Amino acid sequence: MAQYILEPFKIKTVEAIPITTRAERAQFIAAAGYNIFLLPSRAVTIDLLTDSGTTAMSDQQWAGMMAGDEAYAGSRNYYHLQEVVREIFGFEQFVPTHQGRGAEQVLFGILAQPGNVIPNNTHFDTTRANVEARGSVAVDLVIPEGKDPTNRHPFKGNMHLAALETLIAQTGVANIPLGMITITNNAVGGQPVALENIRATKAILARHGIPFFIDACRYAENCYFIRQREPGYRNKSIQEIAREIFSYADGFTMSAKKDGLVNIGGLLAARDPALFEQIQNRLILTEGFISYGGLARRDLEALACGLEEATDEKYLAYRTGQIAYLAERLLEAGVPIVEPPGGHAVFLDAKRFLPHIPQAHFPAQALTGALFLEGGIRGVEIGSVMFGHTDASGAPVYADLELVRLAIPRRVYTQAHLDYVAEVIAAVYRQRDSVRGLKMIYAQPSLRHFTARFEPL
């Protein structure tokens, strides 16, 4: 078994977590229509719904919040953030945004036109939605290994380079305003992208004169995987790896709610001065002035500190080690998961966990309910509730994979909490034959997973 990597912090402030009885949990989940999005957080003991905006901030960040200079323009916190962005990413021109999708909305609002095609290793939902809202087409080009839950490729998030070449040849350069790569690749399990693959993606796009942007939410975790797994990077620092990655980028978007170690915030950067001018204009229209972008200035200070803290190797060893530890404990109990685990979450494979439940009865959704009932754990379905739909003839179309994502918030839970999570899941696995499927009794036509309601069969 992997040796557990010590939490590189001690706890100064505590927040009580709800400890409930099984009878109370049964009431909560029934009242929520068996949809964990409809649970109040006071019902949840261990909340693994997302790693986004759920970070515990450090004493330095909280001290920085008190040093917020709430000037509308030119706040000193903005200049601090500017220094940090220059140092880590090597970008001179950037704006803050209220969160990741704020950056996406501004960028695609300028670059994406109806009929355009935008390639990415895999678009995150909001990225895809912002591309599609402009009438453009979002194309996912991850390598085939990325879609196989048992393939142990070290960089399962990589861009499929040959497919990118083919797409450019078929679509024509004039219809591709930019190409993107998402690090780590959240939608295929938080899987990293190799530096070699980033370099090659840039080379292909540059040969055709297409700008290259990075979706940088979890870039620090990606840097750590490069250091561990890619030949030639063992002796480089996280900062050196980050500088090399971003040296290839013409710009980047970032939800700072992940590797920015803050509860709210985002970044958008671009090298081209003409594009950056348009970004500033659009930012003022929709997010806020260029020196705050929809955030309080104290938030900018917390972000400047958080970006620095997230590049600390000891922190990243603990962070990725925590995910690997939970994955190993689950594998020891025989629980089927997506392997290898990625940087921010462990994904349970509900098709193999609950083989007796057909896709029509939503096995991954049923599993989220079972985890909640057994131990108050909230994971999220990434399967046919989220991605399923009906085709033109009214026949149901199911997702390829039926997964439950257990996303681990940064610096929030300890090893003891993870042991508890592993024990609860192992208990559900032992009684898996008794878990029943669900019938969907209410659904909105789009983004139905947020509000759908179910009944047990």
Ligand code: F0G
């Ligand atoms: N890009 C990626 C890769 C993301 O994972 C997210 C958010 C966004 C963009 C959008 O950022 O939420 O700040 O507007 N992911 C969260 C998650 C919601 O749970 O994975 P945002």
